[in-house]
Amino acid sequence: MRQIWEHGDQRMDRTGVGTRSIFGTMLRFDLGQDRVPLLTTKRVYWKAAAKEMLWFLTGSTNIRPLLQQGVTIWSDWPLKKYRQASGEDIGQEEFEARIVADEAFAKNWGDLGPVYGKQWVDWPTYEYGPDGRYQRGPGINQVAQVVESLKNSPGSRRHIIEGWNVAELDRMALPPCHKTYQFHVAGEGEAARLNCMLYQRSCDVALGLPFNLFGAALLTRMMAAQTNLLPGELVWSGGDTHLYLNHTELVEAQLKREPAGAPKLVLKRVPPTIFDYSFDDFEVVDYEPQGVLRAPVAV
CATH class of the missing domain: 3.30.572.10 (Thymidylate synthase/dCMP hydroxymethylase domain)
Incomplete structure (x- = not known):
């Protein structure tokens, strides 16, 4: 340091x-x-x-399982995304509470990719299918x-x-x-x-x-x-x-x-x-x- x-x-x-x-x-x-x-x-x-x-x-x-245990270290990124998309100036604690309480809201806004x-x-793989297209393996x-x-x-x-x-x-x-x-x-x-x-x-x-x-x-x-x-x-x-x-x-x-x-x-x-x-x-x-x-x- x-x-x-x-x-x-x-x-x-x-x-x-x-x-x-x-x-x-x-x-x-x-x-x-x-x-x-x-x-x-x-x-x-x-x-x-x-x-x-x-x-x-x-x-x-998804950050929901973490928030359910009181761990908030990943909240900043989805919160920023939600604010930008919705225009709602929501506070972090209120956003986290909605993630915990509302499974559908968490699915839409709590996922980090x-x-x-x-x-x-679960590293993704792809296989060459019989139709000549790649499909998820x-x-x-x-x-x-x-x-x-x-x-x-x-x-x-x-x-x-x-x-x-x-x-x-x-x-x-x-x-x-x-x-x-x-x-x-x-x-x-x-x-x-x-x-x-x-x-x-x-x-x-x-x-x-x-x-x-x-x-x-x-x-x-x-x-x-x-x-x-x-x-x-x-x-x-x-x-x-x-x-x-x-x-x-x-x-x-x-x-x-x-x-x-x-x-x-x-x-x-x-x-x-x-x-x-x-x-x-x-x-x-x-x-x-x-x-x-x-x-x-x-x-």
Whole structure:
């Protein structure tokens, strides 16, 4: 954060807010002994991040299931779309309440397009039909395929979950930022460890990165549990890694704080498949963050 704020290249961006940005960054975290990269210099709402990750694994693209659990992190994009289409100056809380209460309204205005989870568990395919036309084929469950490949071919270099479906980017409310997850098995036998590298093309360091790190660590832990591997290392790699210019108060406040503590992530059980986890299966212990720091989301 300090490197970006003091030495980043100041530039205009898609949102019109403006950023300070650096390109090509890397962070590494040891996930052994239940360690988890959870920031302590501000409170990170890890419960929302965990619920978001479980939502991704369902393949859902509608914000209604998240809002029903009190998770509002995806509301800004459909809200903006609704305001522009309807001309109604509706508040966020009222919009979210309508999504929860009205299934038809949610279907029309709560969908984000084929974002993250859709690509992860139902990547679209097309087959050449007998009439000479292409028709929709069975979706590809990348997550399930990687679990099986980790079990059956741990030395493979193809343990990849990809979200960047070029053909469908224009239908997404937001193209995937944390776009590519690659897994790697180190060692053999009972000491074998599962590593994960996440490439993130665009990273909002103040608001997005804390969620992304916890989410990636959680996914890695679930994958390791499902494949009888020990948690290894999370390697995070960022492309355009930036801070928004309207996040000045958050950035300057956070840079005055010193990290403290060593939070841990506990998985309470190993369900039959990676798609059978529930929020109650996760527990974070020894997490004593400093106060909440808020900033607006650039949409």
